[in-house]
Amino acid sequence: MKYVKLQNTGLEVSKICVGCMNLGAKDKYPWHLDKQEGIEYIKHALDSGINFFDTANVYSQGESEEILGEAIKQYGNRDELVIATKVFYPVDNSLNGRGLSRKHIFQAVEDSLRRLQLDYIDLYIIHRFDYNTPLEETMAALNDLVRMGKVRYIGASAMYAWQFQKAQYIAMKNGWGKFVSMQNHYNLLYREDERELIPLCKDMNIPLTPYSPLAGGRLTRDWNGDTLRDKYDQTVKEKYDMSKTIDYPIVKRVGEIAESKQISRAQVAMSWLLQKDNVVPIVGGTKVKHLDEAISALDVTLSDEEIEYLEELYQPHNIVGAL
Known part of the structure; x- marks a missing residue:
């Protein structure tokens, strides 16, 4: 395993982060664990050797956090691990049980700590931007969690560049803790953040922890596969199948390079991300072989010509994520 500093911090993380969205609720999502x-x-x-794990309170309505917490209790060395979870979406139907109000954030962090069986969260991430809560209230609440010791660092996910800039400015103006990471939607088939958000993060030295690095499996095969996720996961279909016409030629090029290098398509797609500056991809597989493939991509190097070949057919997409 390779390790890197999470820039702007002293935190050492594995170059691969394990995403835990697919843990729990197997009765509702048959492809889950x-x-x-x-x-x-x-x-x-x-x-x-992976020490970086990402989940969210809403994943399987809290069951993902519970499973991750139990695994850490049984097999993990807490002092060596970096655990991230997220807040925004509702876990129940309570009146104040969603968004980024001070009330919800404080309740959500206590619930996550209980489910994870932890005393603190290493990286607490806002899952989406809250248009209905003053940003000052959100940033003040997150800062207080850091000061209380319940959270070590704070991060953001899936927003527009102006929103991220505004949040960082509010924190800086008030002497509060700033976001240290951006978890955005980024892969060979979706690169819209290269326009504004990624250049902003690069300027601020903010690392990316992108989700969906393999585009829901679309980058690992000709397109659709005979899997439970392909059969039941409507979210992935909505994200990627609408743009199949412009994206399929890119998938074919991934296959060409994989064949020429005698490696898998997943390794090619992961290597493309891993060679970007300041990027730690989140791998959300459901099989050990998925994880092993992602790890093996750390040893794959794409040439400048291969990277250009993979990138040159990209066309603009509708925004997915920062909504």
């Missing part, structure tokens, strides 16, 4: 399967998956990640 149940408790025992999830614990075994996390154990394999730990045994592989």
Whole structure:
């Protein structure tokens, strides 16, 4: 395993982050992992040297956090691990149980700590931008969590560049903790953040922890596959199938390079991300082999010509994520 500094911090993280969205709620999402399967998956990640794990309170309505917490309790060395979770979406139907109000943030962090069986969260991320709560209230609440010791660092996810800039400015103006990471939607088939958000993060030295690095599996095969996720996951279909006409030629080029290098398409797509500056991709697989493929991509190097070949057919897409 390779490790990097999470820029603007002293935090050492594995170059691969394990995403835990697919843990729990197997009755509702048949491609997910149940408790025992999830614990075994996390154990394999730990045994592989991964120390960075990402979840959210809304994943499987809290069950993902519970499974990750149990796996850490059984097999993890807490002092070596970097655990991230997120807040915004509702876990229940309570009146104040969503968004980024001070009330919801304070309640959500206590609930996440209980489910994770932890005393603190390393990286607490706002899952989306809240248009209905003053940004000053949100940033003040997050800063107070850091001062209280419940959270070590704060991060952001899926927003427009102006929103991220405004949040950082408010924190700086008030002497509050600033965001240290951006978890955005970024892969070979979706590169809209290269216009504004990524250049802003680069200027601020903010690392990216992009989700969906393999475009929901679209980058790993000709397009659709015979898997449970392909059959049932409507979200992935909505994200990617609408733009199949312009994206499929890119997928074909991934296949060409994979064949020429005698490696998998997943390794090619992951390597493209891993060679970007200041990027730690989030891998959300459901099989050990998915994780092993992502790790093996650390040893793959694409030439400048191969990168250009993969990138040159990209066309503008509708915004997905910063909504």
